[in-house]
Amino acid sequence: MLSEEKYGLLENELPFLGLANNDMKQKIIQHGSLAKVPKGTVIFDEGSECNTLAVIITGKIRVYKLGESGKEITIYRIYEGESCILTISAILSNLTFPATAVAEEETEALILPADVFKELVNKDEAWRNYTFGLVNKRLANIITVVETVAFKRMDERIAEFLLKKSEAEPDGINITHQKIADELGTHREVISRILKEFEKLELIKLSRNRIEIINRNELLSKVKHIA
Amino acid sequence: MLSEEKYGLLENELPFLGLANNDMKQKIIQHGSLAKVPKGTVIFDEGSECNTLAVIITGKIRVYKLGESGKEITIYRIYEGESCILTISAILSNLTFPATAVAEEETEALILPADVFKELVNKDEAWRNYTFGLVNKRLANIITVVETVAFKRMDERIAEFLLKKSEAEPDGINITHQKIADELGTHREVISRILKEFEKLELIKLSRNRIEIINRNELLSKVKHIA
DNA sequence: CCGTGTCAGTGATAATGTTACAAAACTAAG
DNA sequence: CTTAGTTTTGTAACATTATCACTGACACGG
Numbered sequence: 001m002l003s004e005e006k007y008g009l010l011e012n013e014l015p016f017l018g019l020a021n022n023d024m025k026q027k028i029i030q031h032g033s034l035a036k037v038p039k040g041t042v043i044f045d046e047g048s049e050c051n052t053l054a055v056i057i058t059g060k061i062r063v064y065k066l067g068e069s070g071k072e073i074t075i076y077r078i079y080e081g082e083s084c085i086l087t088i089s090a091i092l093s094n095l096t097f098p099a100t101a102v103a104e105e106e107t108e109a110l111i112l113p114a115d116v117f118k119e120l121v122n123k124d125e126a127w128r129n130y131t132f133g134l135v136n137k138r139l140a141n142i143i144t145v146v147e148t149v150a151f152k153r154m155d156e157r158i159a160e161f162l163l164k165k166s167e168a169e170p171d172g173i174n175i176t177h178q179k180i181a182d183e184l185g186t187h188r189e190v191i192s193r194i195l196k197e198f199e200k201l202e203l204i205k206l207s208r209n210r211i212e213i214i215n216r217n218e219l220l221s222k223v224k225h226i227a
Numbered sequence: 228m229l230s231e232e233k234y235g236l237l238e239n240e241l242p243f244l245g246l247a248n249n250d251m252k253q254k255i256i257q258h259g260s261l262a263k264v265p266k267g268t269v270i271f272d273e274g275s276e277c278n279t280l281a282v283i284i285t286g287k288i289r290v291y292k293l294g295e296s297g298k299e300i301t302i303y304r305i306y307e308g309e310s311c312i313l314t315i316s317a318i319l320s321n322l323t324f325p326a327t328a329v330a331e332e333e334t335e336a337l338i339l340p341a342d343v344f345k346e347l348v349n350k351d352e353a354w355r356n357y358t359f360g361l362v363n364k365r366l367a368n369i370i371t372v373v374e375t376v377a378f379k380r381m382d383e384r385i386a387e388f389l390l391k392k393s394e395a396e397p398d399g400i401n402i403t404h405q406k407i408a409d410e411l412g413t414h415r416e417v418i419s420r421i422l423k424e425f426e427k428l429e430l431i432k433l434s435r436n437r438i439e440i441i442n443r444n445e446l447l448s449k450v451k452h453i454a
Numbered sequence: 455c456c457g458t459g460t461c462a463g464t465g466a467t468a469a470t471g472t473t474a475c476a477a478a479a480c481t482a483a484g
Numbered sequence: 485c486t487t488a489g490t491t492t493t494g495t496a497a498c499a500t501t502a503t504c505a506c507t508g509a510c511a512c513g514g
Contacts, residue, residue, distance in 0.1 A: 065370070065373060065374050065377065065378075067374070067377060067378030068378065069503085071377070071378060073373065073377045073378075075370070075373060085362075085366065086366065086370075089359075089362060089363045089366050089367075092359045092360075092362075092363060093359075093360065093363040095363070095367070098367060098370050099370065121355070121359075122352060122355065125349060128348070128349065128355075132316075132319045132320075132348075133319075133320065135312075135316060135319075135362055136316045136319060136320040136322070138366075139312065139313065139316050139365075139366075139369075140316075140322070140325060142366075142369050142370070142373065143292070143302070143313075143325050143326065143369070145373055146292060146300065146302060146369065146372055146373055146376065147292050147294070149373065149376045149377050150292065150294060150298070150300045150376050150412040151292075151294030151295060151298060151300075151412075153471095153500075153501090154500080154501065155500090176460085176461060176462090177461075177462065178460095178461075178462095185377040185378075186501075186502080187501090187502065187503070188461090188462085189462095189463085189464085189501095189502085189503080189504090190500095190501060190502070190503095192461095192462060192463065192464085193463085193464085193501095194501095195462095196462090196463075196464095206462085208460095208461060208462075208509080208510060208511085209460095209461075296472085298471095380469075380470090380502095381469075381470065382469090403491085403492065403493090404492075404493070405491095405492080405493095413470075413471080414470090414471065414472070415492090415493085416470095416471085416472080416473090416493095416494090416495085417469095417470060417471070417472095419492095419493060419494065419495085420470090420494090420495085421470095422493095423493095423494080423495095433493090434479095435478085435479055435480075435491090435492060435493075436479095436480095436491095436492075
């Protein structure tokens with residue numbers, strides 16, 4: 001149960017809530033709740049039943065697949081204002097969650113019971129648009145993952161990863177090799193080896209927990225497969 | 228434009244059409260059409276704009292990604308009564324189609340303009356259920372593909388493929404190595420090599436365009452990763 | 455300063471990707 | 485029934501990635 005004021009505040013963070021019709025607003029106020037989970041919390045595990053849907057207000061969630069030997073691959077991330085289509089899919093078809101979801105930061109979310117969500121999708125166009133919008137984004141994500149894993153070489157993928165990361169951390173990326181491996185679905189050794197090569201080529205500079213890009217252009221050319 | 232009788236016939240093949248409300252039926256009759264495409268027709272190409280949605284009446288469509296050097300990987304197939312969520316996704320978000328779709332058999336389909344489909348999804352619960360049901364199936368498909376490509380060994384994947392194929396063709400699978408490679412996202416040589424090994428282990432018998440399974444149990448144990 | 459855990463480096467071997475070519479099996483035309 | 489052309493398969497050789505098994509480096513609390 002939320003308060004009217006809370007709902008008002010949420011509308012700032014989740015603009016599509018403002019588009020919902022009044023009946024639905026009341027539903028959300030009546031049956032919704034807020035939850036805050038600390039960094040590292042496993043939200044869903046492979047095979048979990050989904051009887052609630054979370055809409056992220058602040059924070060970030062990583063959804064990944066676990067392979068045998070502890071290998072992982074990230075499928076996508078859920079950011080503010082989004083929610084998890086795998087959960088939606090699981091709810092709407094009464095299946096279990098086919099992956100693992102973990103909070104990468106402290107994450108705050110609006111929690112809705114599954115049947116409330118079902119009703120929202122059926123009766124409220126704003127929610128439908130929201131839901132289909134998410135489906136689109138995720139599908140695109142996942143297709144990209146398939147393409148990448150199936151066709152691209154690891155050095156290219158690592159270069160791409162570093163360049164993307166460097167946008168958020170322009171003066172040095174703080175990350176372990178293991179994290180990169182989990183991201184890309186390979187082993188730490190492979191990452192270490194290729195990073196070492198990059199260092200020999202003077203594209204990057206390595207230290208513990210840290211990677212500095214020193215030749216951005218050359219790294220870019222790896223991605224574009226020119227070199 | 229369809230006739231009322233045609234619509235009646237379609238209801239047999241596409242049961243959910245019978246659940247649509249009357250307004251929507253009229254919409255479909257008015258704006259829908261039928262199309263038949265021969266085997267091998269490329270229906271969508273990477274980057275195609277989607278302004279119609281096809282619901283398959285008979286036939287089969289393969290949706291795959293093309294990599295550089297002509298490598299392919301199958302993402303999923305569309306069978307009778309289904310339609311393509313990538314098209315749906317492209318329509319609902321005004322994006323282009325992110326893969327290639329080709330008719331594997333002569334395929335007959337009900338064609339709906341994009342805006343009619345949008346309206347159907349918004350106004351008709353039967354269509355919404357149909358659409359979400361498809362989304363679920365495909366998501367599960369695609370996640371499985373990611374998992375498989377990222378974590379499984381090629382011999383296991385080939386064994387699995389052969390066993391699945393053998394259900395439809397119990398006394399010998401008729402297929403080329405290249406087709407298998409396109410299915411699994413690898414090169415023909417890799418398939419040939421591993422099939423040859425399987426033959427040496429007396430799991431299968433190879434001839435041109437043909438694979439016979441002669442030790443089903445051992446092949447199964449490859450899949451289950453016991454051996 | 456010393457353990458203990460986390461992180462990175464590296465060698466060895468197997469599996470898969472990639473390139474290149476040739477042999478074999480089929481097809482169709484003469 | 486041959487011959488030429490096409491499709492399918494075999495295989496060698498080398499590159500890249502996966503996998504296993506360590507060692508060494510660093511960080512932090514005691």
